Amino acid sequence: MKFLFGNKKDDLLSRLKKQDPVAQKLFYEQNVKRFLNVSKSYVSDLYQAEDCLIKAFCKIFKHIESFRGEANLESWARRIVVNECLNFIKSRKTVFYLDEINHSFHEEIDEPFDFDFNAQELLDQLPDAYKMVFNLYVLEEYSHQEIADTLQISIAMSKTQLFRAKEKLRKIYFQQQKMMKNEHV
Structure with missing residues (x-):
């Protein structure tokens, strides 16, 4: 599939912004393993980590137009994965922070x-x-x-x-x- 885009990230990005399913599949395949590891580092249960990842990819593709290129695309997408995991944790369980501060x-x-x-x-x-x-x-x-x-x-x-x-x-x-x-x- 890489030959379709000639390894040009700008071309991939422009196709992603046009909601091109081939570009979305390529971006997904290039990043899914790495982003799953990120997701698992926050959400221990594999199935819940995968759910967070799927939601994150949906948000990435839905909001790709808001990507302004201030960081690289993978960093921007990774932040969405992290935020999705944090949202999941906040919504599913109470996290207790010890307020005893030394x-x-x-x-x-x-x-x-x-x-x-x-x-x-x-x-x-x-x-x-x-x-x-x-x-x-x-x-x-x-x-x-x-x-x-x-x-x-x-x-x-x-x-x-x-x-x-x-x-x-x-x-x-x-x-x-x-x-x-x-x-x-």
Whole structure:
């Protein structure tokens, strides 16, 4: 199908704006796996993640005319996928943010955190509030102000949730490493 558009993104975009089903199929096929991974990083249940993704693609195709080219098309579409997942989470369950805030957490947290196995497996073990803030900050590169605005929480709460997410990920990681070492002994 790539030969139809000659690899020109502008041509693909113009065809998408004309609601060309062939262009829509091509865009879908080029992005579905990556966007499903994004969706699964917010919504753990595969079927619900797929539902969010389908709704996101419908919104992408419906609102493609509003794309102004300020970012690349994939980044714009990814943000729609993330927003669809956040809307799903907000509508389906209550996310509790711990309002106990330790003021020492308010500093910018930029500590490196490396792990060498399935990151999604680790993220799935986080409480929803931690997971959303972690994903938005680390994966989507939102600022704490953008996270606060998106989730309707304070900047301090965003920073606290990120700190707690990182701490919980470290604990889970080291517990799993310890268990793996004990199994090999």
